[in-house]
Amino acid sequence: MSTQPAAIPIERAEGLKIPRHIGVIMDGNGRWAKQRGLSRSDGHRAGVEAVRRIVKLAIDYQVECLTLFSFSAENWRRPPDEIKFIFGLLRRFVASDLDRLAEQNVKVRIIGVRDGLDSGLLGIIEEVERRTASNDGLDLLIAFNYGAKVEIARAARAIARKVALGELAPDAIDEALIEKHLDTFGVPDPDLILRTSGEMRLSNFLLWQSAYAELVFIDENWPDFDEAVFVKALKVYSLRDRRFGGVGS
Numbered sequence: 001m002s003t004q005p006a007a008i009p010i011e012r013a014e015g016l017k018i019p020r021h022i023g024v025i026m027d028g029n030g031r032w033a034k035q036r037g038l039s040r041s042d043g044h045r046a047g048v049e050a051v052r053r054i055v056k057l058a059i060d061y062q063v064e065c066l067t068l069f070s071f072s073a074e075n076w077r078r079p080p081d082e083i084k085f086i087f088g089l090l091r092r093f094v095a096s097d098l099d100r101l102a103e104q105n106v107k108v109r110i111i112g113v114r115d116g117l118d119s120g121l122l123g124i125i126e127e128v129e130r131r132t133a134s135n136d137g138l139d140l141l142i143a144f145n146y147g148a149k150v151e152i153a154r155a156a157r158a159i160a161r162k163v164a165l166g167e168l169a170p171d172a173i174d175e176a177l178i179e180k181h182l183d184t185f186g187v188p189d190p191d192l193i194l195r196t197s198g199e200m201r202l203s204n205f206l207l208w209q210s211a212y213a214e215l216v217f218i219d220e221n222w223p224d225f226d227e228a229v230f231v232k233a234l235k236v237y238s239l240r241d242r243r244f245g246g247v248g249s
């Protein structure tokens, strides 16, 4: 069995509220590369290093769940070569990091649409999920070929099918039932959504689940994400008064 990771020393976490679930829109790889006279591929490669850093940080700071937006349903609009490179990166990431993720007690789940992905990639996705399925440390959700509207439409179809078959009464459709049909079933809604690179939009990421998430926008590009940036975001989050429609503290 895997060993529990050591928590961070208390002085580093003092005063910080730690979200149970953090969603991250990892944006700005292209701009990071452009500023350095590098190719967009170099930017994506550097972005993988930042993925490794945030996984380690999530474990150290005892975040329960981390969802990383790595390829959106809309990213198919990019040039074929860039798409191919990003897909290759996912393969290489799993190949190089799977042993470590398994050892770190991380449970990996890939969310998003699988139809249309090539069989090699599907095999890799299935392998990483299978190898880490019995882990009970960090829940790492990788949103790959993911779009929130597609996810919600798919849930609606699955529910409609059950109604049509007479297995479900329309009156039984409530929020909990819809949540059961979303890709994120089983993990709490994100408390915090981070987006790097200064853009202030959700770009079709976890639209249902982020109903009450705190949104924190970070100026740094994704490849520059490190512990200092992470702590800065947690400080902003810790000062937010989460009222959930009530009157607050």
Ligand code: IPE
Pocket: 026, 027, 028, 029, 030, 031, 032, 070, 071, 072, 075, 086, 197, 222
């Ligand atoms: C994020 O960086 C990575 C993906 C969307 C796959 P971008 O590639 O969007 O970088 P910018 O926004 O062009 O700088």
Ligand code: IPE
Pocket: 025, 026, 027, 028, 069, 070, 071, 072, 075, 199, 201, 203
């Ligand atoms: C959002 O970034 C998708 C991912 C980070 C995977 P984009 O760079 O694709 O978003 P837009 O197009 O600027 O909204």
Ligand code: MG
Pocket: 027, 028, 029
């Ligand atoms: Mg972008």
